[in-house]
Amino acid sequence: MTLRAGLRGQTVLVTGGAGFIGSHLVDRLLADGAAHVVVVDNLFLGDEANLQAALATGKATFYRDDIEFATSLQYIFAKHAIDTVFNCATKALNYSFLNPANAFATNATGVLNLLELQRAGRFKTLCHFSTSEVYGTAVYEPMDEQHPRNPTTTYAAGKAAADMAVESYVRMFDVDAFIVRPFNNYGPRQNHKGMLAGIIPLTAWRLLNGIAPEIHGTGQQSRDFIYVSDTVDAVVKLYDVMPAGENINISTDNQITVEQLIHRICDYFGYAGEIPRKEARKSDVLCHNASNERVQKLIDYQLTSFDTGLAQTLAWYRDTLGPKGERA
Numbered sequence: 001m002t003l004r005a006g007l008r009g010q011t012v013l014v015t016g017g018a019g020f021i022g023s024h025l026v027d028r029l030l031a032d033g034a035a036h037v038v039v040v041d042n043l044f045l046g047d048e049a050n051l052q053a054a055l056a057t058g059k060a061t062f063y064r065d066d067i068e069f070a071t072s073l074q075y076i077f078a079k080h081a082i083d084t085v086f087n088c089a090t091k092a093l094n095y096s097f098l099n100p101a102n103a104f105a106t107n108a109t110g111v112l113n114l115l116e117l118q119r120a121g122r123f124k125t126l127c128h129f130s131t132s133e134v135y136g137t138a139v140y141e142p143m144d145e146q147h148p149r150n151p152t153t154t155y156a157a158g159k160a161a162a163d164m165a166v167e168s169y170v171r172m173f174d175v176d177a178f179i180v181r182p183f184n185n186y187g188p189r190q191n192h193k194g195m196l197a198g199i200i201p202l203t204a205w206r207l208l209n210g211i212a213p214e215i216h217g218t219g220q221q222s223r224d225f226i227y228v229s230d231t232v233d234a235v236v237k238l239y240d241v242m243p244a245g246e247n248i249n250i251s252t253d254n255q256i257t258v259e260q261l262i263h264r265i266c267d268y269f270g271y272a273g274e275i276p277r278k279e280a281r282k283s284d285v286l287c288h289n290a291s292n293e294r295v296q297k298l299i300d301y302q303l304t305s306f307d308t309g310l311a312q313t314l315a316w317y318r319d320t321l322g323p324k325g326e327r328a
C-alpha cells in the first residue's frame, strides 16, 4: 500500500550527504527528479568530492555544518522549505573507541534535533538510518527486525538510542518517521583513510600502495555485504510504503567471512604475498546474518551479485586511489 506520494519534486535534506551512502542517495534523489537536494555534512569523514556530480546539476546545495547544533539545522531550515529528511550523519564505528561519548552523542543528539524540528512542523517525513550494529552479535539467525537490540559499542548504543527516539516521537507526537537499517555496505566512495576505514577500501588502498593487507582475529567473523546502490534503491522505494514508527533491515542473504573477503580482494589485485594476522578488534561482532524477508515483501527488491559489486568497487578504487588515481 502506498503511504507517501514519492520524492519527485520535493526539497530533500540529506544529513551526512557528503559521506558514502549519503552521497549515493543524493545522486539518486536528483536522478529521480527531486526539485532540490540540500546536504549538511561537517566533513568529519565525508568529502566534498563525493558531491561533485550533484553540485554540477545546480539542484544541490552543500552546507558544511554540524547537526549536533540545533541552531545549525535551524538556519538551514530557515533558508529551504524542506519536505523530507534522510538522516545519514554519523561518525564511523571505530571512532567510538577513540571518543566514546561523542560517538554516542552524534548519533543521539543529531536525530533529536531533527525530531524537534519535525515536531514543530518544519518538515513532513523523516527517514532515519539505523545500523545492524544495534543488534550486536546474533542471538538467533537470521536476525529479523524483532531481534533484541544489544549494542556492543557506544556507536551502536547511540544508534539504538536514536532508533528509540524516532519510535517514541512517532508514538507521542504522531510524526511521520521511519527507520531503515542497513547491514554492511560496500561500493565506491567508502572511506579508505586511517582507522575509520571500511575493510574493503582499506584493503584495496593498502594493496594499491604496496602495503600488505591484514586480517584481524581469526578472520572467521562473517558479514552480510550489500552494494551501496542497492541500499539506496531500497530506501527510495521504501519511502513510499514504510509505515511510520517501523524499522526495516536492508541486507542480503550472502555471508562472507573476513578471511574469504581479503583473499578475494588480493586475487583481484594479483597479490600473492603474506597476509599478516592482527589481534581481534574489541567488540567486533562475530556474525551478522540478516533476514531480509520484510524488505522483499514490501518492495521490488533488486540486489547486485557480490561478484559484480566487488569488481565495480575495486575498479573504482583502482582508478581513484591508485598511484595514478584522481584522489591518490
Ligand SMILES: NC(=O)c1ccc[n+]([C@@H]2O[C@H](COP(=O)([O-])OP(=O)(O)OC[C@H]3O[C@@H](n4cnc5c(N)ncnc54)[C@H](O)[C@@H]3O)[C@@H](O)[C@H]2O)c1
Pocket (backbone or CB within 6 Å): 015, 016, 017, 018, 019, 020, 021, 022, 040, 041, 042, 043, 044, 045, 046, 047, 065, 066, 067, 068, 087, 088, 089, 090, 091, 092, 106, 110, 129, 130, 131, 132, 133, 159, 181, 182, 183, 184, 185, 186, 190, 191
Ligand atoms: N556503511 C555501512 O556499512 C553502514 C551500515 C549500516 C548503517 N549505516 C548507516 O548509514 C548511514 C551512512 O553511513 P555511511 O557509511 O555513509 O557513513 P559515512 O561516515 O561515510 O557518512 C556519514 C557522514 O556524516 C558526516 N557527519 C558526521 N558527524 C556529523 C555531524 N555531527 N553533522 C553533520 N555531518 C556529520 C560525516 O562527515 C560523513 O560524511 C549512517 O547513519 C550509518 O550508521 C552504514
